[in-house]
Amino acid sequence: MSRDCLLIRNAGPLSGEVTLEGAKNAVLVSIASLILADGLSRLTKVPASHDVYQMVKALGELGIAASFDERTHELVVDATTVSGVTVSPEIMKSMRASILLMGPLLARCGSARIALPGGCSIGTRPVDLHLRAFVKMGAVLIQDGDFLEARVNGQLKGCRIVLDYPSVGATENIIMAALGAHGITEIVNAALEPEVLDFIELLKSMGAQIDFTFPATIVVQGDARLRATTYCIMRDRLEAGTLLMAAAATGGSISIPDAPVSALELVLVKLEDMGHLITVGSQGRGVTLVATREMKPISFKTMPYPGFPTDLQAPMTVLMALARGTSSVHETVFENRLMHVPELQKMGANIVVSGDRATITGVKELCGAPVVATDIRSAAALIIAGLVAQGETSMTGTHHLFRGYEGLDEKLRSLGACIDFVN
Numbered sequence: 001m002s003r004d005c006l007l008i009r010n011a012g013p014l015s016g017e018v019t020l021e022g023a024k025n026a027v028l029v030s031i032a033s034l035i036l037a038d039g040l041s042r043l044t045k046v047p048a049s050h051d052v053y054q055m056v057k058a059l060g061e062l063g064i065a066a067s068f069d070e071r072t073h074e075l076v077v078d079a080t081t082v083s084g085v086t087v088s089p090e091i092m093k094s095m096r097a098s099i100l101l102m103g104p105l106l107a108r109c110g111s112a113r114i115a116l117p118g119g120c121s122i123g124t125r126p127v128d129l130h131l132r133a134f135v136k137m138g139a140v141l142i143q144d145g146d147f148l149e150a151r152v153n154g155q156l157k158g159c160r161i162v163l164d165y166p167s168v169g170a171t172e173n174i175i176m177a178a179l180g181a182h183g184i185t186e187i188v189n190a191a192l193e194p195e196v197l198d199f200i201e202l203l204k205s206m207g208a209q210i211d212f213t214f215p216a217t218i219v220v221q222g223d224a225r226l227r228a229t230t231y232c233i234m235r236d237r238l239e240a241g242t243l244l245m246a247a248a249a250t251g252g253s254i255s256i257p258d259a260p261v262s263a264l265e266l267v268l269v270k271l272e273d274m275g276h277l278i279t280v281g282s283q284g285r286g287v288t289l290v291a292t293r294e295m296k297p298i299s300f301k302t303m304p305y306p307g308f309p310t311d312l313q314a315p316m317t318v319l320m321a322l323a324r325g326t327s328s329v330h331e332t333v334f335e336n337r338l339m340h341v342p343e344l345q346k347m348g349a350n351i352v353v354s355g356d357r358a359t360i361t362g363v364k365e366l367c368g369a370p371v372v373a374t375d376i377r378s379a380a381a382l383i384i385a386g387l388v389a390q391g392e393t394s395m396t397g398t399h400h401l402f403r404g405y406e407g408l409d410e411k412l413r414s415l416g417a418c419i420d421f422v423n
C-alpha cells in the first residue's frame with residue numbers, strides 16, 4: 001500500500017501506555033562514529049527510521065559491512081576495513097546528517113569526499129562551523145561540483161576550537177575528527193544536548209578519553225585507538241515529547257515508563273504551565289500526563305539544551321492554538337522553522353508570524369483540511385492537529401515522518417487514534 005498520504009480523524013482523547021524508540025538524534029552520529037572502531041560493533045535500540053537505513057547504506061558505500069535487524073533493533077557494523085571515502089549524492093542529498101561522516105573519515109582515512117548535504121528544508125542550515133574546524137585542524141577543502149572533498153596531509157592536529165554557536169552536528173563532527181588528531185582538542189561553546197552526551201558515552205565505551213570543563217567545553221584526547229563496542233542508544237526524548245503533546249491536545253492521558261525525564265525538564269514545565277498534570281516516575285524515569293480540558297496560554301523561546309528544544313516547537317504550537325488566550329513562540333535555533341504555521345492556519349488556527357516569532361491566539365476548535373508536512377517535526381504537529389480537529393485531515397509529505405519516527409501512527413492507534421495511510 002502507498003504510504004504517501006495519512007488520513008487523520010478526531011477519535012476523542014488518547015489514553016494508554018507507550019514505550020519509546022531509540023533517539024533519532026543520537027543514532028545517526030553513533031552509526032557514523034563506528035567508522036573509528038576497528039572490528040565488530042553492535043548498537044541496540046536503533047530505530048527503524050528512513051535516515052538509519054540511509055546511514056547504513058552510506059557505510060556500505062565506504063566498504064564497511066553493516067546489517068540492521070529492524071525486528072530486534074540491532075545494528076552490527078564491521079569496520080575492520082574502510083575501503084572508500086566517497087558517499088554518493090543520492091544518500092547525501094536525502095539526509096543532512098551525512099555531513100557527520102566527514103569527521104570520522106578524516107580521522108581514520110585522512111580524506112572524505114561527500115556531496116553537499118540535504119535533509120529537512122528548515123532554513124539554510126550551513127555547515128561552515130564543521131568545515132572551519134576541520135581546516136583549523138589541518139584539513140584542506142576542495143569543492144568539486146556537487147562534492148566537497150576534505151584531505152589532510154599526515155594527521156589532523158588537535159587545537160582549541162571556539163564555536164560561534166553550540167551546533168550539535170559541528171560539536172559531534174569535531175569530536176570524531178579530534179579522536180584521530182594528534183594531541184588534545186578543546187571545543188569551547190560546545191553543544192551539550194542529551195544526544196551529544198549519549199554519543200560521548202558510546203565513544204568512551206570504545207576507549208575514548210573525553211572530558212568536560214567549565215563553561216561548556218569538551219576536551220578530547222587525540223591519537224585514540226578505539227575498539228569495537230556494544231552500546232544501547234538512549235530513548236528518544238523528542239518522541240516522548242511528541243506523544244505527551246498528542247495526549248495533551250486531545251484531553252487524554254498517557255504514561256511513558258521509559259521516558260528520559262531529565263532530558264525533558266523544560267518541556268514538562270511548559271506542559272504543567274498549561275495546566276496538564278505531570279507525574280514523574282521514581283528515580284527520574286518515566287512520566288505520566290493527565291490532560292486539562294482548559295489549556296492556559298504559555299510563551300517560550302527555542303534554545304540549545306537545556307532550553308526549549310526547537311524540535312518540539314511545532315507540536316507545542318498546536319496545543320497553544322487551542323489554549324484559552326494568547327501564547328507566543330520565538331524560534332531562535334533555525335530560521336524558517338515556522339513552516340507548519342500556514343498549514344495550521346488552513347485548519348483554522350489563529351497565528352500571526354513576524355520574522356522568527358509567532359503570536360498564537362487560541363481558538364475553540366480546529367477543522368480538518370488537506371495539509372503538507374515540510375519537515376519531520378511539522379509532520380508530527382500536523383498529525384496532532386488532525387487528531388483534535390473536527391472532520392478529516394489528509395497529510396502529504398509523509399516521507400518526512402518516516403525520516404524521524406518509527407511507527408508513530410501505530411503508537412497513536414494503540415492509544416485510540418484514528419489515523420491511517422491511504423492510497
Ligand code: UD1
Pocket residue numbers: 024025026028097123124125126127128129130131165166167168169170191193310311333334335
Ligand atoms: C541537530 C538535530 C536536529 C535539531 C538540532 C538543534 C540531528 C540529526 N539533528 O541538527 O533535529 O533540531 O540539532 O537541536 O541530531 N549552524 C550553522 N553552521 C553550522 C552548523 C549549524 O550556522 O556549521 C546553525 C544552523 O543553521 C542552525 C543552528 O546552527 O541555525 C543549529 O544547528 P545544529 O545545532 O548544527 O543542528 P543540527 O546538528 O543540524
